Amino acid sequence: MKKTSLSDIAKALGVSKTLVSLVLNNRGDEVGINKDTQKKVIKMARKMNYKPNMVARGLRLGASKTIGLIIPNIGNLFYARIARVIEDEAGKYGYRVMSASSDENPEKEVGLIKVLMERQIDGLILASSLKDRTEIINLRKEKVPFVLIDRYFPQMKTNYVIVDNYHASYNVVTHLINQGFRKIGLLKITPSYLTPIRSRFEGYRDALHDHGIRFDKRLVKEIPFGGISNAMEQALPELLFKPVSADALFFLNNDLTVTGLGIINKLGLRIPQDVAIISFDDLKLFQLLYPPVTAVAQPWQEMAKEAVRVLMQEIKSPGTIKEKSQVILPARLEVRKSCSKF
Amino acid sequence: MKKTSLSDIAKALGVSKTLVSLVLNNRGDEVGINKDTQKKVIKMARKMNYKPNMVARGLRLGASKTIGLIIPNIGNLFYARIARVIEDEAGKYGYRVMSASSDENPEKEVGLIKVLMERQIDGLILASSLKDRTEIINLRKEKVPFVLIDRYFPQMKTNYVIVDNYHASYNVVTHLINQGFRKIGLLKITPSYLTPIRSRFEGYRDALHDHGIRFDKRLVKEIPFGGISNAMEQALPELLFKPVSADALFFLNNDLTVTGLGIINKLGLRIPQDVAIISFDDLKLFQLLYPPVTAVAQPWQEMAKEAVRVLMQEIKSPGTIKEKSQVILPARLEVRKSCSKF
């Protein structure tokens, strides 16, 4: 038993497809179709359990009512929450979302973009791990409406919604310095060309500089996305013991913090007496750790909402808006006990 | 500048669409198309930046190469991780996934099923919040291949991949009893008709019974999905203080545990001296809490993998397999210090 189509209904009723289509799209009155005919059509549609084929509709209309979402990893709570909000917001406009994880892998990301484009997405929200912007320039050439989130390309005029990483990081480091810490280790996720990572690094560097503390590159470690555990097992002792002897650690994402806390625990070090801790990206459980972990709470909800808003605007009036929407959201430092001296 | 289609290439080359289609689908040799012609076609396709329109292809072929995933909330790490694995696994077969969150709301879920069906998904993975199976019976009538995960319908012969909730829960409670706890509070998420919740409850009840402990319904609290915080603020004091005075709490999902821990903390109670804690569903940070939280680690990875495997099998040979795949995976109890009397 095949699915019923418009013409099945039309045939059953001895009318035309057009008529059925019109009625079922609530354009019956507008066009002036007999009320009774309308009733008949609707009744028959229900009786035959008709479900419109949105794919066919999309093909005809040239719009799939689907947006793509590419993020590093939907299995990371930061992005999972964003995905959730995007799903809800896009849903309000009748859009569904197809999401895909890039694993911070540029080649994979390029592949995903291609796949999603082939599936005729009407727009794309992208937390890109791309190194250079050529791929983004391509995107623009293809005329897909898109919005960058979390990461952007400073040299390019695109839509984006990001967090003010520089100041958030600057504030973190300033706070640590004010608390009396001087040897602040920084744990970056790679690839380190990602704009949030770079901005956070610059905030770190400038805050040190502005407080007269010399930058020591031994305090900065890069941790590859694909092998966090191993890299951290090696990096943390190097940072925490002689000769480097960091007295504070600043983790640049939630995975790093969680893994880092585990290792610090195993090493038998006390927080904050032996080492202070601050995390970029906040998790609920951070409040319940002993001691509670200070963290930068990112405005993920606003970011997702704004991204959808901007994308919908771009989809509605493609190209007409000359100035791109560029949104920079502040992050909040949640000071807890993991970074207080004494 | 519109996108290039097959016929654009055909026109540019003065050949037929068929030819182009055949070549681009790597069926050139099979059919026996001139090597040179093939080269020309491929070159022109590249030159014109051709991207196949999978929607049109899907319409023609009657297969979208898309599967739907409906879960309670992709913003919950348990489901986010599952979604990630499903994405990866389905990708291996050339499928993309469209996910949607039901918020444990049956009406919303029915709506989502409809929307996804309209979008011509080839299959559905469903962590259902439906109360009765009529909707699932409909699904079967529609002939969409589907697999239930996490939750199932005992009276129905469907594909499903679930966790052995009953025994996991039985083991938890037995462990608590062996540790000397007697007044074990149970915090269920609603709707409580969900099979995992029911099975866990039954495991709880039977374990108590088998150890000669009387079931006390005052020890069981239902927490609505939509208002966890408020409900817990009220429920926990009722459980923990007189006259009920629970000496242990068993939380039936990670949200409950996280919220619960926060409240216990605020109440100034010590774990496990004042109250022991066990969580259904494990989180990395549970190991780092003070004390570390005992938890049931669910095999989410296997569950997701199996679900995709079964679904792909069902899609490939629809209806031919008479016996449905029913997979029940064991869960592991990770004993930590939050539930030891010592």
Added chain:
DNA sequence: TTGAAAGCGCTAACAA
């Protein structure tokens, strides 16, 4: 107030 026909981009049967 309704219908016929074209066409979105693709593939498959059949012909040449």
Added chain:
DNA sequence: TTGTTAGCGCTTTCAA
């Protein structure tokens, strides 16, 4: 070795 034609299910002119 290649082309013609039909049709997936839908909407939209245009005509009646």
